[in-house]
Amino acid sequence: MDGDMTAPAGEAICEALLAAAKSAGAQSADAIAISGESLSADVRGARLEQAERAEGVDVGLRVLIGRRQATVSASDARPATIAALAERAVAMARVAPEDPWCGLADPGQLAASWDVAALDMLDPAGPPDPAALEDAARAAEAAALAVKGVTQAEGAGAAWSRRRIHLAASNGFSGGYARTTSSLYVSAIAGEGLGMERDHRAESRRRWASLPSAEEIGREAGERAVARLNPRRAPTGAWPVIYDRRIASSLMGHLLGAANGASVARGGSWAADLLGERVLPAGMDLVEEPLRPGAAASRPFDAEGLPVSERAFVRDGVLTSWVLDLASGRQLGMESTGNAMRGASSTPSPGTSNVRLTPGALSLEEMLAQVGTGLLVTSMIGASINATTGDYSRGASGFWIENGALAYPVNEITVAGNLKRMLAGLTAANDGDETKSAVVPSLLVEGLTVAGG
Structure with a gap:
């Protein structure tokens, strides 16, 4: 159901969080694991200003003791961190004020099935080449600068990311999904001195190939900036x-x-x-x-x-x-x-x-x-x-x-x-x-x- 071949890692993290919470004394708990990777390229003056590749994971644990709850999080999924999170969350929950409305869903309320593939959230082509990001940002900036009246580009950038989410709870729920996002933006400045005006265009899609062309995005950003003059x-x-x-x-x-x-x-x-x-x-x-x-x-x-x-x-x-x-x-x-x-x-x-x-x-x-x-x-x-x-x-x-x-x-x-x-x-x-x-x-x-x- 997860729709992503790497999802078991998130499932395993959530299972470990729930087991640690139970061992620490929680009566019930839910856990979330959010992992991801991203690529980005920012261009200014036709030169690459910054290129970045990042990966990371964030985990969250909510524990409940009666009508008291506490939530803790970390950017680390090592076993020692998970154990420490659970102990801290339970200690916090024991002294938290009562919340008569908190609590997990009853098992009968939970989603029983779902079709992640039908949501079309992943780019089957995978991540674009980093050079393609840089080329797109540079082309968008050039298209903005080509608009008559545009005096400079404040910046242009392209990015791609994949985010995986897994949720599990002691009521028996466990499920996850992944989504990709591709984006391209440019900010243009028209005019000079105190008469300068700026505008932009930014677009994002699930698939890199579905983005409007860099030339279209840059041209419209430039035209928007020029239209704001005077x-x-x-x-x-x-x-x-x-x-x-x-x-x-x-x-x-x-x-x-x-x-x-x-x-x-x-x-x-x-x-x-x-x-x-x-x-x-x-x-x-x-x-x-x-x-x-x-x-x-x-x-x-x-x-x-x-x-x-x-x-x-x-x-x-x-x-x-x-x-x-x-x-x-x-x-x-x-x-x-x-x-x-x-x-x-x-x-x-x-x-x-x-x-x-x-x-x-x-x-x-x-x-x-x-x-x-x-x-x-x-x-x-x-x-x-x-x-x-x-x-x-x-x-x-x-x-x-x-x-x-x-x-x-x-x-x-x-x-x-x-x-x-x-x-x-x-x-x-x-x-x-x-x-x-x-x-x-x-x-x-x-x-x-x-x-x-």
């Missing part, structure tokens, strides 16, 4: 704002964050009273797709060994479910939605994988024409978001829209509103990027407050 301030007032698809998924991230069961259980979510209520326009679904083949965040089971499946957290505009792991589900009197996430040094917590928002009928160009006058946001910095009220304020830059077309670049602006009202009145374009984990199209929000500085 920015102005946007007129202050209440205007329609279009979130370009590059950053539109951030709005869905705010919604899913508010629907996070841990936040709801703590009483720290602006959506705490919205279960079963409309949060998006009618006809709009927000669906998690953890089994989408080839996607960046696909996985065959969650971090507590529970099965995963497609789930609409919003159906026809209505919030249908919280995002739950076992602990938050118990606290709220609900079943886990199979959304536990975990790293080596942390206990499980709720989180989502790949998501998809229902697209609209308009292209971005048609949406610009419909807006007439307003703002297209292409990048954002900082955030001031009140988790309890949903009040929202972020720094932004992009382009001012006049007569239904892009008129001039703008920067140093702030957009503000309230997430409840913003999300309920969204209009979606039809330009979602199928290569991204979050397939979210450009989104129009009416009547945001724009402060032009």
